[in-house]
Amino acid sequence: MAGLDHIVYAAPDLAAGTAAVEALVGMRAAPGGPHPGVGTRNTLLSLGDDVYLEIIAPDPEQPEPANPRPFGIEGMAEGALVTFAVHASDGESIEDVTAAMRACGEDPGPVSAMSRLKPDGEEIHWSLTMSAGPGLVPFVIDWGDTTHPATVTPTGCTLVSLAGTHPDPDHINALYSALSLNVAVEAGDAVSLEAVLDTPNGQVVLS
Template sequence: MAAIDHLVFAAPDLDPATAAVGALVGVSAAAGGPHPGIGTRNTLLSLGDEVYLEIIAPDPDQPEPANPRPFGIDDLSAPRLVAFAVHPTQGETIDDVIAAMRDCGEDFGDVAPMSRLTPDGEQLHWSLAFPAAGLTDGAALVPFVIEWGDTTHPATVTPAGCTLVSMSATHPDPDRIGALYNSIGLGTAVSVSAGDTASLQAVLSSPKGRVTLR
């Protein structure tokens, strides 16, 4: 049904966050590009064939966006792992994945076209759908859904050397989140346990050994 597409590590300032991740894993993330109208920009680091890490922060070269930046970025005082995206597996579509999550009671917004310009001038296009409640709480355990279509997957063209080993989450209602993950085929990819707050953790294999992002 779905597979992990990328992890979102959000920060108040992109350059120091990118440097901190590079020091932790021993690989430097490459510039991705700005997200026009959203007020953010990113750097990217491959974590395998079809999974990558996105480091995202406000873009000082854009005006203040009309709406709050996603992932609770405007309220962050330090970098943290805040969300993750899934993509449809072969034979499935973004609508299939959204339908499965809606069947679990999750309310999703419409699929929207997105784009950004890479540093070398290539225009990338993809489709994206967010939970209707948005991704502003800083630890979104309901994944958003992305479909790349004909665009080259970022994991194949960004710095390599790290792989995603495991992901885990805590939530006040772990049974609900666990059932959601099972419904889209993530039951063995993300373990869920009870916790007072929602949180994400990822273990990476890197040139510096196994490291953890929280």
């Protein structure tokens, strides 16, 4: 039904967030680009053939966006792993994935078109659902004809596993089962997410 597309590390400042991840994993994420109208920009680091890490933060070169920036960035005091994205499996569509989420009681919201300019000037396009905030309910993305970022960003790190805690783990695990996601969720008082990575610095936990 769905596959893991990327994990999202949000930070109040992009340079500081990128440096914090670099200190942990021993590699520096490459500039991605701004998200026009959203008020954010990112850096990217491959975690395998079809999965990557996005570090995202406010973009001070953009005007204040009409809507709050995604992933709870506005109120963050420090960087954290906040959520993840999934894409449809072969033979499935983004609409199939969103329908499965609705059947599990989660509304992923409408599918919206987005674009950004890469540092080399190339404009890339994709579609994604916009309602997911920070947490264990993923948002859904479709890269269309755009080359997947995992194949064109710095390599050397690998995602080993993704896990989380949630006050209602049965609901989240049922959602993941419906989406065919291999993400372990246990009971916890707070919602949390952590990724185990193989890196030049050895095996580390990003949370």
